[in-house]
Amino acid sequence: MEIARRRFDTLIIGAGGGGLRAALHLSSADAHVAVVSKVFPTRSHTVAAQGGVNAALANVRPDNWHWHMFDTVKGSDYLGDQDAIEYMCRAAPQAVYELEHFGVPFSRLDDGRIYQRQFGGQSMNFGGEQAARTCAAADRTGHAILQSLYQQNIRARTHFFDEYFAIDLIKDHEGYLLGAVVMNIANSELLLIEAKTTLLATGGAGQLFRTNTNALINTGDGMAMALRAGIPLQDMEFFQFHPTGIAGKGMLISEAVRGEGGYLVNADGERFMEHYAPNAKDLASRDVVSRAIATEVREGRGCGEHRDHVLLKVDHLGAETVHQRLPGICDMVRTFLGTDPAESPIPVAPTAHYTMGGIPTNRFGQVIVPLQHGPEEPVPGLYAAGECACVSVHGANRLGGNSLLDILVFGRAAANHIVDYLHENRYHKPCPTDGADPALARLARWEQQGDGETVDHLRTELAQIMEENCGVFRTEEVMQDGLDKVTALSGRMGDVRLTDHSKIFNTARIEALELENLMDVALATVASALQRKESRGAHSRIDYPERDDVQWLRHSLYHRDTRTVDYKPVRTRPITVDSFPPKERVY
Amino acid sequence: MQTDNSNITRNRLAWQCRRGMRELDVLLLGFLEQRYPQLGTGDIDSFTRLLEYPDNVLLEWLLGHMVPSDRDVAHIVQEIRHAAVS
Numbered sequence: 321m322e323i324a325r326r327r328f329d330t331l332i333i334g335a336g337g338g339g340l341r342a343a344l345h346l347s348s349a350d351a352h353v354a355v356v357s358k359v360f361p362t363r364s365h366t367v368a369a370q371g372g373v374n375a376a377l378a379n380v381r382p383d384n385w386h387w388h389m390f391d392t393v394k395g396s397d398y399l400g401d402q403d404a405i406e407y408m409c410r411a412a413p414q415a416v417y418e419l420e421h422f423g424v425p426f427s428r429l430d431d432g433r434i435y436q437r438q439f440g441g442q443s444m445n446f447g448g449e450q451a452a453r454t455c456a457a458a459d460r461t462g463h464a465i466l467q468s469l470y471q472q473n474i475r476a477r478t479h480f481f482d483e484y485f486a487i488d489l490i491k492d493h494e495g496y497l498l499g500a501v502v503m504n505i506a507n508s509e510l511l512l513i514e515a516k517t518t519l520l521a522t523g524g525a526g527q528l529f530r531t532n533t534n535a536l537i538n539t540g541d542g543m544a545m546a547l548r549a550g551i552p553l554q555d556m557e558f559f560q561f562h563p564t565g566i567a568g569k570g571m572l573i574s575e576a577v578r579g580e581g582g583y584l585v586n587a588d589g590e591r592f593m594e595h596y597a598p599n600a601k602d603l604a605s606r607d608v609v610s611r612a613i614a615t616e617v618r619e620g621r622g623c624g625e626h627r628d629h630v631l632l633k634v635d636h637l638g639a640e641t642v643h644q645r646l647p648g649i650c651d652m653v654r655t656f657l658g659t660d661p662a663e664s665p666i667p668v669a670p671t672a673h674y675t676m677g678g679i680p681t682n683r684f685g686q687v688i689v690p691l692q693h694g695p696e697e698p699v700p701g702l703y704a705a706g707e708c709a710c711v712s713v714h715g716a717n718r719l720g721g722n723s724l725l726d727i728l729v730f731g732r733a734a735a736n737h738i739v740d741y742l743h744e745n746r747y748h749k750p751c752p753t754d755g756a757d758p759a760l761a762r763l764a765r766w767e768q769q770g771d772g773e774t775v776d777h778l779r780t781e782l783a784q785i786m787e788e789n790c791g792v793f794r795t796e797e798v799m800q801d802g803l804d805k806v807t808a809l810s811g812r813m814g815d816v817r818l819t820d821h822s823k824i825f826n827t828a829r830i831e832a833l834e835l836e837n838l839m840d841v842a843l844a845t846v847a848s849a850l851q852r853k854e855s856r857g858a859h860s861r862i863d864y865p866e867r868d869d870v871q872w873l874r875h876s877l878y879h880r881d882t883r884t885v886d887y888k889p890v891r892t893r894p895i896t897v898d899s900f901p902p903k904e905r906v907y
Numbered sequence: 908m909q910t911d912n913s914n915i916t917r918n919r920l921a922w923q924c925r926r927g928m929r930e931l932d933v934l935l936l937g938f939l940e941q942r943y944p945q946l947g948t949g950d951i952d953s954f955t956r957l958l959e960y961p962d963n964v965l966l967e968w969l970l971g972h973m974v975p976s977d978r979d980v981a982h983i984v985q986e987i988r989h990a991a992v993s
């Protein structure tokens with residue numbers, strides 16, 4: 321089948337903060353850039369980020385990048401790569417000032433400097449008192465970032481393919497990445513975008529789990545595309561559960577609520593975080609709070625009819641304060657629960673939130689893969705940044721406010737490297753004639769007619785299994801069962817049929833492609849989780865409750881073709897400063 | 908042909924309901940699934956117009972924080988909020 325072709329210097333798949341930051345840098349450097357996004361760019365998931373972005377500006381309390389680095393390494397439960405973390409924390413103030421320059425209206429102090437709020441896991445002096453490091457544009461930080469970056473990109477003449485769905489990457493026989501096959505959702509027409517460099521910036525995979533805080537678009541497409549191109553996924557067992565999603569529904573109740581003085585209680589009305597984190601209490605890092613809630617629930621102190629959640633109290637702050645300081649949260653609770661948080665506490669439970677693992681990259685954004693013998697090497701022409709990537713700055717657990725920072729810093733870092741690559745590689749390499757075949761075969765499969773299982777059904781089942789068998793609490797038995805079930809479910813994919821084969825906005829076909837992606841990413845997640853026999857950060861096992869640095873201070877790599885997991889060392893050496901050796905994590 | 912066109916409109920709207928936030932996905936898609944068959948052409952026009960607004964504006968309206976000045980859009984917003992708790 322002959323499909324239309326377009327050529328660009330760089331193809332960026334994903335128009336969230338990561339993709340747009342990279343695109344802007346490239347277009348400004350006169351590269352010819354295409355950005356593909358399955359939804360209109362400013363509808364990307366980055367728009368949901370309300371809390372803010374971390375940078376050691378020291379505007380509210382003393383701060384410096386080295387403390388930020390310490391907190392990030394500690395928060396990562398020492399699994400983060402310290403060179404990448406140093407790079408990110410040093411680059412943070414610059415990233416924020418750049419946003420200011422692009423027009424992001426940060427909230428300010430009376431003297432005009434950027435206001436900074438307190439978030440969990442932030443300290444002064446390497447583990448001392450609470451720091452204030454998070455910069456926000458009211459509670460619309462993500463929206464403001466996307467909007468500004470999008471406008472700047474339009475000005476810089478970035479070429480957008482809005483509502484195009486990327487199906488698969490194209491690779492030549494030497495292993496060079498040469499672009500991707502994409503589909504126009506409006507009419508199902510295919511387009512082969514040839515590019516000297518391709519950047520994956522497709523965001524996370526929160527839809528793996530039934531109760532999650534993520535938009536429906538977060539189906540791990542880029543991660544699955546990488547897997548199918550023979551690239552392993554790194555550290556997929558580390559999935560962050562936000563401690564406070566609305567129980568059973570998933571809408572996020574931001575840390576800001578606890579930052580303003582809200583706290584958690586169990587069925588006995590007890591302020592239980594005092595037992596789990598005597599200093600930080602309700603502001604301890606996310607994995608600590610999630611696990612505390614899960615423990616309360618497991619030990620029978622949960623609230624509600626099913627005793628499956630705890631309560632987040634803010635009523636003691638007074639109605640005026642609550643309504644004034646947390647208007648967004650109040651409206652959300654009224655809309656989805658029909659109650660007023662100033663009067664009744666909010667039922668909350670740990671909710672799938674952030675994908676720490678992803679496509680392995682170095683701190684230049686290059687996708688790196690292990691060689692048969694010897695160290696890793698970059699996949700020529702392929703980059704990844706943002707939530708779909710694993711650089712790895714979040715390690716086993718991400719700190720709030722560090723993800724927006726990650727996408728900005730590494731979106732730009734990848735673009736920097738791409739600029740150099742484009743200087744050295746001036747011409748397009750020829751695209752092999754069979755380059756698009758795998759993508760076409762996948763599509764053809766969905767044209768099969770007849771009866772079968774439905775996409776919806778399998779997707780619901782998958783999310784349920786993942787929640788039950790790969791959630792906050794994990795054991796060998798539970799996860800083995802999970803792996804068996806997901807494997808069986810993936811075996812049923814061949815029986816799934818579409819009933820709608822139309823061409824115009826056929827969302828059913830898109831959802832089928834998303835399900836294939838979710839299935840691959842789910843297998844990677846459970847398989848990696850089952851293998852890691854320790855507890856670290858978000859990966860918490862009842863049967864291996866301790867962190868084991870001797871055996872497990874290493875990154876996992878899941879390979880799709882063999883369905884196996886192998887490992888590589890953590891980069892414990894920073895760029896210029898001394899390494900932070902693993903210590904017990906107490907808050 | 909009538910139903911073909913209607914299907915296309917529904918599918919197009921369904922994709923426009925895919926947003927960057929879970930809250931919006933739940934409210935908009937929930938409404939479309941529950942109420943699309945009963946919507947008249949006027950309502951479909953208003954819903955289409957509503958979906959053209961940015962996510963943060965939709966969130967403010969749908970969470971009842973603000974009310975749209977366009978009366979028809981305001982009406983659809985009310986309907987969506989009703990459908991959410993029904």
Ligand SMILES: Cc1cc2nc3c(=O)[nH]c(=O)nc-3n(C[C@H](O)[C@H](O)[C@H](O)COP(=O)(O)OP(=O)(O)OC[C@H]3O[C@@H](n4cnc5c(N)ncnc54)[C@H](O)[C@@H]3O)c2cc1C
Binds near residue numbers: 359484485
């Ligand atoms: C409710 C919520 C609140 C948050 N708050 C904060 C916060 O306060 N601070 C913070 O630091 N972090 C926060 N985060 C995390 C942060 O928002 C995300 O990690 C970050 O925005 C991800 O950005 P990204 O650029 O990697 O991807 P995204 O913004 O998710 O963008 C992904 C892009 O890829 C495109 N795409 C995906 N698949 C395909 C495909 N197959 N074809 C074409 N295009 C595709 C999408 O259309 C989209 O444009 C929050 C997350 C949630 C869920």
